[in-house]
Amino acid sequence: MIDLTTQYAGLTLRNPIIIGSSGLTSSPERNKEYEKAGAGAIVLKSLFEEQIEMQSSDLMKISDYPEATDYIREYVKTNQINNYLEVIKKTKATCSIPIIASINCYKADAWINFARQIEQAGADALELNVFYMDTDLAHDYDSTRAMYVNIIRKVKETISIPVIMKIGKFFSNIPALVHILKINGADGIVLFNRFYRPDIDINTVQLVSGNVFSSHADLGDTLRWTAIVSGKIPGFSISSSTGVHDWEDVIKCLLAGASTVQMCSAVYTHGSEIISQVLTCVEEWMTQAKYNSISQFRGKLNYANINNPGMYERSQFMKYFSNRD
Numbered sequence: 001m002i003d004l005t006t007q008y009a010g011l012t013l014r015n016p017i018i019i020g021s022s023g024l025t026s027s028p029e030r031n032k033e034y035e036k037a038g039a040g041a042i043v044l045k046s047l048f049e050e051q052i053e054m055q056s057s058d059l060m061k062i063s064d065y066p067e068a069t070d071y072i073r074e075y076v077k078t079n080q081i082n083n084y085l086e087v088i089k090k091t092k093a094t095c096s097i098p099i100i101a102s103i104n105c106y107k108a109d110a111w112i113n114f115a116r117q118i119e120q121a122g123a124d125a126l127e128l129n130v131f132y133m134d135t136d137l138a139h140d141y142d143s144t145r146a147m148y149v150n151i152i153r154k155v156k157e158t159i160s161i162p163v164i165m166k167i168g169k170f171f172s173n174i175p176a177l178v179h180i181l182k183i184n185g186a187d188g189i190v191l192f193n194r195f196y197r198p199d200i201d202i203n204t205v206q207l208v209s210g211n212v213f214s215s216h217a218d219l220g221d222t223l224r225w226t227a228i229v230s231g232k233i234p235g236f237s238i239s240s241s242t243g244v245h246d247w248e249d250v251i252k253c254l255l256a257g258a259s260t261v262q263m264c265s266a267v268y269t270h271g272s273e274i275i276s277q278v279l280t281c282v283e284e285w286m287t288q289a290k291y292n293s294i295s296q297f298r299g300k301l302n303y304a305n306i307n308n309p310g311m312y313e314r315s316q317f318m319k320y321f322s323n324r325d
């Protein structure tokens with residue numbers, strides 16, 4: 001009997017496959033489908049700090065009463081938050097797998113009260129997608145890092161459900177960032193969020209949106225940093241995200257040290273059926289490799305467990321290219 005259960009940020013999941021935060025997970029009915037299809041957990045679509053701010057400023061533009069500003073801002077926020085809390089409550093009412101709420105934010109203070117409401121609505125955990133791309137010439141790395149630390153610290157002071165940080169991959173020392181987030185209370189880390197990608201249309205000479213979906217080619221960075229963080233911060237929960245498209249990718253992430261994986265683009269492309277297909281193949285692979293449980297092979301190829309950890313580093317890249325004609 002194959003045991004696919006995994007521990008992630010203090011939660012027990014029946015298997016490591018999480019449906020990543022996106023439009024896929026914005027309705028309770030669809031979330032029930034993912035549970036039926038076999039998902040181990042679901043991260044709800046994020047409520048965006050920017051989205052609330054944008055909507056309130058749009059409404060404020062059409063208001064004749066400047067003094068109504070605070071009222072409108074508060075009204076929009078309350079309305080959005082109430083809708084979000086309803087999705088949590090309705091999803092929890094029909095699903096028994098863990099439901100992880102998600103906030104996409106870049107400031108701590110505005111979200112403290114909301115985090116409390118999320119907990120009260122019944123979410124099993126909270127994922128904080130800190131969406132911040134620093135381009136200010138006057139900022140230094142320490143101030144960016146301090147912003148992330150401030151957010152996790154304040155949210156952890158407020159709620160007692162597990163809090164997981166979801167970060168992008170554009171940091172100069174990812175293990176050090178993860179380490180300081182752990183010290184300040186993070187229960188797990190998602191490696192990585194995938195930022196909106198700009199592209200340029202050379203016919204219209206305009207900036208356009210790049211491909212919103214990832215591809216297999218994106219998995220390399222996810223594997224590298226999963227393996228390095230898993231090796232350097234043993235026992236810390238990692239969810240590998242970006243570029244996980246099939247059952248082989250799932251096994252690779254687990255070997256690199258992930259507790260869970262998140263799938264988003266693949267579910268958009270293939271539908272919920274992909275979940276059961278992936279689970280069946282993972283079980284077949286485990287049977288052939290004579291593993292009964294994930295803990296028997298999780299992290300087997302992480303940075304601490306391989307003979308040549310430099311394989312995960314740049315020196316191998318140099319070697320590879322210097323040998324090519």
Ligand SMILES: Cc1cc2nc3c(=O)[nH]c(=O)nc-3n(C[C@H](O)[C@H](O)[C@H](O)COP(=O)(O)O)c2cc1C
Binds near residue numbers: 047214262
């Ligand atoms: C259409 C779309 C909407 C998304 N919306 C969110 C969101 O609301 N919050 C969030 O944290 N990530 C969001 N993401 C990012 C995904 O959760 C995920 O991190 C990213 O797509 C990488 O995973 P993948 O390679 O499996 O697609 C979105 C991705 C897509 C494609």
